[in-house]
Amino acid sequence: MAVTKSVPRLLENPHTLCPGCGHGIVFRLLAEVLEEEGYDQKTILTLGVGCCCNMNPPAWKGDVIQTAHGRAGATATGVKVGRPDLLSIAYQGDGDAYVIGLAETLNAAYRNEPITVITVLNNNFAMTGGQMSWTTMPGQVTVTSPNGRDCDITGLPIKVPEIVASFENVNYVARGTTISAAEINKLKKYIQTAVRNQIEGKGYSMVEVVSPCPTNWRKGVADCAAWMNEEVIPYYPLGELKNNNK
Ligand SMILES: Cc1ncc(C[n+]2csc(CCOP(=O)(O)OP(=O)(O)O)c2C)c(N)n1
Ligand code: SF4
Numbered sequence: 001m002a003v004t005k006s007v008p009r010l011l012e013n014p015h016t017l018c019p020g021c022g023h024g025i026v027f028r029l030l031a032e033v034l035e036e037e038g039y040d041q042k043t044i045l046t047l048g049v050g051c052c053c054n055m056n057p058p059a060w061k062g063d064v065i066q067t068a069h070g071r072a073g074a075t076a077t078g079v080k081v082g083r084p085d086l087l088s089i090a091y092q093g094d095g096d097a098y099v100i101g102l103a104e105t106l107n108a109a110y111r112n113e114p115i116t117v118i119t120v121l122n123n124n125f126a127m128t129g130g131q132m133s134w135t136t137m138p139g140q141v142t143v144t145s146p147n148g149r150d151c152d153i154t155g156l157p158i159k160v161p162e163i164v165a166s167f168e169n170v171n172y173v174a175r176g177t178t179i180s181a182a183e184i185n186k187l188k189k190y191i192q193t194a195v196r197n198q199i200e201g202k203g204y205s206m207v208e209v210v211s212p213c214p215t216n217w218r219k220g221v222a223d224c225a226a227w228m229n230e231e232v233i234p235y236y237p238l239g240e241l242k243n244n245n246k
């Protein structure tokens, strides 16, 4: 028997993300969690600059602040100070949160701001056409690394959740992926935990999502999943990196 699930209220309008993009799954999970927790109309979503901007209203039928590039950690902090009764959730790409906005991301975590941060790691600056970012894999071809990323020159891909997890006060850090139904179910639990932590006033939470970008990787969906399994996920291991609730 087919099981159908109605579309969450926050996602009733069409969006403009590419087919096969991981962002769509992450937004779906976030919308489901917020509705299930009774907070879908009591949340301010702070969007970084990147392909997540495809979900600016009307695509996301909730309150959104579009930040300047990289500043979502600071903006989400301000939202929570001004409206502690609402959920403040930052949603950012890897380039936004880990490159241009690294200082804001680390400082918000270091201060243990009571916010929830979701970062989507797709190994490139996708919105601007697929440039190399600090999470681009060794040897990965992008428009700015046409011979493959040379880590002797550029350094190795950064692991921001591991840095954030090292801050004593931070409550929760997890890394999931959209690669399969089983992993999507786990990812939903991570997002749910991160959202509940904020509802319960437990401090800073971060969920990173290893996510495909078929358009800029120039791969079909199946090839994206295969490459993620072979290269990206072994470097960026999945699971809860830190859970102070346990
Ligand atoms: C100050 C500033 N610098 C550069 C840009 C150009 N820019 C827009 S989106 C983007 C990259 C976004 O990449 P990421 O955060 O990884 O998100 P994705 O699109 O990959 O999901 C860049 C460099 C900008 N908008 N503002
Ligand atoms: S360019 Fe990549 S990250 Fe952006 S919407 Fe398309 S598939 Fe998603």
Ligand SMILES: [Mg+2]
Pocket: 050, 093, 094, 095, 120, 121, 122, 123, 124, 125, 126, 133
């Ligand atoms: Mg990116």
